[in-house]
């Protein structure tokens with residue numbers, strides 16, 4: 001990696017966390033300069049403007065999360081085990097969050113939905129690809145007879161994401177892991193019920 | 198209501214929706230002036246500063262929601278029916294949201310948790326009182342034999358709020374009611390499973 005690429009990567013890393021904690025509207029250029037230790041020109045060398053940086057920082061944050069899912073799914077073939085592996089990634093947010101400040105997808109979705117069309121579109125795409133990953137695990141599980149055929153893959157993808165995001169929000173708000181843990185206990189039991197009888 | 202109180206009420210109404218859509222950091226004094234049609238002085242007559250207005254606008258938004266729960270619970274005695282009544286309030290966000298921009302509790306929780314201690318405290322209190330309402334419905338249901346005694350009231354309160362907030366976030370992000378509907382189908386089935394066998 002060239003020196004320029006290294007600097008760019010470091011800016012993305014530092015600002016992804018800053019945006020995740022403070023939001024896009026709540027993060028100023030001077031916050032960005034402070035956290036990176038760079039002057040305005042040093043940042044604009046790599047990104048046209050704050051918006052361009054925000055979009056790339058979001059993609060960077062999403063890549064950190066996607067990586068965890070890929071690792072978690074790598075060693076598991078059975079669909080129920082794969083879904084439980086996803087739950088374990090969710091649980092890992094308690095002790096080893098991919099980045100500080102909660103889930104970048106939730107944070108960005110909530111902030112952008114009425115204010116920032118470009119960022120919202122990114123959040124929609126990230127949500128769709130996450131959703132499709134879960135949906136496909138369920139579909140494949142049904143085809144292989146590992147999951148009962150009366151389970152609706154769209155329903156599972158929706159419930160899985162909803163309960164994780166809601167539980168994580170409660171844990172972030174109260175700074176208490178119990179909420180996400182309870183949400184994950186429920187999700188895990190729900191997934192166990194998919195086995196064909 | 199005096200003229201002054203009427204103006205204050207109207208400012209709260211208009212800015213509650215504005216904050217709910219744009220966030221606190223994303224809402225400027227000039228946005229507030231524009232939506233209320235008032236000059237800065239006209240707003241400062243009623244609120245010391247933007248922060249004071251934000252806190253009161255949040256309380257106002259929460260009062261709109263609490264009102265719906267009170268109405269929904271008024272006519273129902275059985276605990277399972279009461280919980281399903283709460284689900285019906287959630288479903289009503291699709292066609293008749295209490296205010297535009299999604300759930301003020303979710304929005305405020307996500308925005309304030311790492312940035313705004315006073316607003317975060319308000320969100321924590323609102324979350325606690327909502328949580329306690331659900332928890333108490335379950336506890337009373339268990340005492341009355343309407344809900345199986347192996348159901349954990351804290352678990353139910355957590356799952357109920359998490360799945361609603363997560364489902365609503367997805368619906369807001371995609372501007373599609375299907376996500377909240379699916380989340381509510383799941384919640385409703387979960388609640389039905391509480392009946393003693």
Ligand SMILES: [Mg+2]
Pocket residue numbers: 109110111112113114217218219298299304
């Ligand atoms: Mg929003």
Ligand SMILES: [Mg+2]
Pocket residue numbers: 020021022101102107306307308309310311
């Ligand atoms: Mg936050």
